[in-house]
Amino acid sequence: MAGSVGRPNGTQRVERPRLSFWGLWNLSFGFFGIQVGFALQNANVSRIFQSLGTSIDDLAFLWIAGPVTGLLVQPIIGYFSDRTWSPLGRRRPYFLAGAILASLALVGMPNSHALWFAAGMLWILDASLNIAMEPFRAFVGDMVSKQQRTAGYAFQTVFIGAGAVAASLAPTVLTRIFGVSNVAPPGEIPLSVRLAFYIGAGALMVAVLWTVFTTREYSPDEMRRFEGAHASLSHDEPLAVPLNGFWWVTVGAIVIICVGQFQLDKPVYILGGALLAYGGLQEFTRRHALAGRRAGPVTRIVSDLVQMPPMMKRLAVVQFFTWIALFILWIYTTPIVTRYMFGAADAASHSYNDGADWVGVLFGVYNGVAALYAFALPEIAHRIGRGRTHMAGLLAGAVGFGLFLLIRDPDWLIPPMILIGIAWASILTMPYAILSSALPQAKLGVFMGIFNMFIVLPQLLVSSAMGTIMNFAFPKEPIWLMGIASLMLLLATVAMRGVGRSLQPEAGAAK
Incomplete structure (x- = not known):
């Protein structure tokens, strides 16, 4: 039964009803299908590209679709979902549209006979999955009380793990x-x-339709009862004035010049271009704000980026280091395992394809562990706090990546994947449980979209620069990329200490 909480001005705020097990289940089941799509992509896209003739040095560049579409799509979808209300609700129209487009892309991608077509399908698939996924993060914040936030995001992690296991093991x-x-x-x-991929397309549609038709979003009036003034957007809110974008433009120009001057890999041009674009947007927003003009979607998103809450800024640093490691895992595990553990480089050979199938099993292991460990996260977070829980998970992942440097028997890769699975469960749960309690409800969608930019920014960095780093530092030994991944998670653990110290004891101990 919903309770009420007093406010300083004497008014009462009604608490959201506590959801049952099946309420939490229905709320997050659509994530099972979305993760089927992501897992098929993560475990098989490098295999598809190599089957179509791509070398290992070019894989990171072809994976550029993920970070670019994430940077563009997630904050925009978050912005508009905050302002949407339809017969299907606030977030559900985006789940459904993204699921339809992603299912079509899953059918098209494995029928690629040319590299350009496969790369195009990856762009469409990634954009569609981002359209479906981003509002799901805000959806939990809309529907679940603060006391159930860890449990709500843990349920998402369970379905992410289950969907990834099913998809990763499917080819095998x-x-x-x-x-x-x-x-x-x-x-x-x-x-x-x-x-x-065909089976995954069907699973994606069924799972998302389940959540669409078994949940009812709270109406704007109900949200106002839960959040009061914080539930409504202020259309007269002035824009923040960003710093002069000249500095970002300058750094981007320097990066582009260095590519030509030092003959770096051409994908680094993309990194320089991204810096130029951000500098331009920042300068556009600055002039817009100084002129006192009405905010539009782009200027409002840039303004909100500048005004991120302090907790979000701290967590953004953690996310940046964390997702460098994860993107290395998804891009390079297949070529590393097939080369070092199966002795195969020819993508058409039986040994290579056996190794690629084994990568699917390994991905199934870490996702399965994540699904199981997610059930324990609410209790662990209640006992030791959300901050310490996430630090422990990140440290487990760092050890898991480090073990890749020592192992050459493919069977012995299972223990590292168990540790990475523990980290994965925490990565998918704890930052969102911490963040959603620190954000204004009216802007939960756009801030979640901006927060996810700190997932895709490291992906952009890896996609554009990792090939250059690999060729410069260890051109014949790509397995050392796993050492870099381990280091990134250690840095994320250190950064998480600052987040943990800033959490209030009662928030850290909330289930």
Whole structure:
């Protein structure tokens, strides 16, 4: 039964009703389907690109779709979902639209016969998954009381893990149990991969439709009862005045000049271009604000980025280091495992495809562990605090990545993946549980979108610069990228200490 909390001015704020197990289940089940799409992408896109003739040095550049679409799509979808109300509600229209587009892309991608087509399908798939995923983060904040935030995001993690296990194991199951071929002539995608993508498209639609039709979003009037004035957007809120964008433009120009001067990999141009674009947007918003003009979507998003709450700024640093490690995992695990543990470099060989199937198993392991560990996170966070819980998870992941440097027997890669699974559960749960309690409800969507920019910014860095770093530092030994990933998670652990110190004891101990 909903309770009420007194305010300093004497008015009463009604608490959101506490959700049952099945209420939390229905709220997050759509994430199962979304993660099926992401997991099929993460475990198989490098395999698809290599099957179409891509070298390991070019993989990071082809994966640029993820960070670029994330930077563009997530804050924009967050901005508009904050301002949406329709017969389907506030967030659900975006789940549904993204799911339809992503399902079509999942069907199209494994039918690629040319590299340009596969890369185009990856852009469409990633943009569509971002459209569906971003409002889900705000959805939990809309529907769940602060006392249930850790449990709410833990349920998302459970379904993320379950969906990823199903998708990661699908090609292997189709091959080993149903006898579907996992090899194909050069330039073609194995039948096991194609069937896995078709099944994933169906699973994505069914899961998202489940959440759309089994949940009812709170109306604007109900949200005002829960949050009071904080539930409504102020259309007269002045824009923040960003710093002069000249400095970002200058840094971007220097990066671009260095690419030509020092013959760096051409993907680094993308990093320089991103810095130029951000500097331009910042300067545009600054002039817009100084002129006293009405805010539009772009200027409002840049203004909100400048005015991030202090807790969000601290967590952004943690996210930046964390997701460098994860993007290394998704891009390079397949070529590293097939080369070092299976001794294969030819993407058309049986050994390579056996190794690629094993990567699917390993990804299933870490996602399965994450799904199981997520059930324990609310209790652990209640006992030791949300900050310490996340620090422990990040440290486990750092150890897991470090073990890759010592192992050459593929069977022994399972223990590191268990540790990475513990980290993955914490990464998907704890930052959002901490952040959602520190953000204004009326801007939960746009701030979640901006927060996710600090997931995709490191992905952009890895996609544009990691090939150059690898060729310069260890051109013949890409396994050292796992050492870099381990270091990044150690830095994230250190950064998380600052977040933990700033949490109030009662917030850190909330379930």
